[in-house]
Amino acid sequence: MRERLTIAFVLLTVTLLLGAGVVRSLVLRDLIREQESAHLHQEVVLVAAMADDRLASGVAVNDEFLRSVVGQQARIEYDPPHGESVVARGAEYAGSGDPADDMSASAAVGAGKLTISQSDDVIADIISRDLVPLLALFVLVALVAGVVGFVIASALSAPFQRLAVAAGNLGRGRFDLELPRTRIPEARAISTALRTSAHQLEERLQRERDFAEHASHVLKTPLTGLRLELEDLTLRDDVPPDVKEAATRSLAAVDEVSTVAGELVEISRQGALVAGSELPLADLATQIAQRWADRLAGHGRTFTAAAEGDITITYTPGPVEHVTDLLLADVVRRGSGAVRLVFQGEEGGQLRIRLTAAGRSKPRRDDGEPQDRIAQARSVVEALGGRVTGDHPADGVDVLLPRR
DSSP states (O other), X not given: OHHHHHHHHHHHHHHXXXXXXXXXXXXXXXXXXXXXHHHHHHHHHHHHHHHHHHHHTTOOOOHHHHHHHOOTTEEEEEEOSSSOOEEEEOTTOOSOSOTTTSEEEEEEETTEEEEEEEOTHHHHHHHHHTHHHHHHHHHHHHHHHHHHHHHXXXXXXXXXXXXXXXXXXXXTTOOOOOOOOXXXXXXXXXXXXXXXXXXXXXHHHHHHHHHHHHHHHHHHHHHHHHHHHHHHHHHOSSSOHHHHHHHHHHHHHHHHHHHHHHHHHHHHHHSOSSTTOXXXXXXXXXXXXXXXXXXXXXXXXXXXXXXEEOTTOXXXXXXXXXXXXHHHHHHHHHEEEEEEEEEEEOTTSOEEEEEEEEEEOOOOOXXXXXXXXXXXXXXXXXXXXXXXXXXXXXXXXXEEEOOO
């Protein structure tokens, strides 16, 4: 987007310059024509006065006189009242020879007429002398327009680039979106839509968790009570045999219903947050490790990571990234020394994350950053139906997440 905006800005600037250049050329041509025409009138008046003086002195206006007064790019013609016309041309004259086709000015000399003409090519020559500096100016303005356009395009496209990153994170299942603050109405509208979508998805996740807990309690508690009652019937001596057989069959049915209820609750807990965004544990662990290795290296910390267990199990990356980001940010703040991060895919599909730091850092004054990242991580994990144990990275922090 930034490159296209820059190119559009440069093209617009060059187009405006070309339009201004064309208008300037037309105006300049007319101005030069007026100046050259005025110059020709002055010149012909002067030469006519000199010719009148010669004629008054009894000297003829001949070819030698005309060659002495003609300009390098002009043509002069004296048409006497009797006899043939006398013509002289400058060394650089490139006209047609017909005053009707060239710029010309005439003046009376005695009973005759003196005409000085000049080709229109003179105007083109004068304009062409200004062409090279004009082209250099165009190139300079285009370069300046490119720099200014790049700066403006960067400022305009930056919010949309951040929105694209935020949309990608939302598609990965992350709800902690870093949205830009901007005055661009379109970007603000997109930002609002993304924030609303993230909030709605987070609320949906919370409702699913509450539903799973409620369903587990509502279904299993009565079934357990019913099972105990049926077992009691099968153990009583005063119950007929056919009733005991019916109670035994009912116990089997209750066990089947209890198993199905547990499976349904488990399915609701393990459904993918964003369908199609899941990644194998090996790829997910690699991405997180690569991203944080550079950050921790900037703090002079050694970072190692490993993926163990079933590394082919797929997980929605957003929640895992969110939790590990919070934990590793806490490591940067409160831990010291080498950092170890281990992902383990368990047989039941759960993901266990173990984070440790070599030591504790010295207490620092408040710098405006959130203090309790562990509490934030615990809130996120519990909303997903998991749990966090440990309160400090130096002692080790364990996270257990369901397969989502």
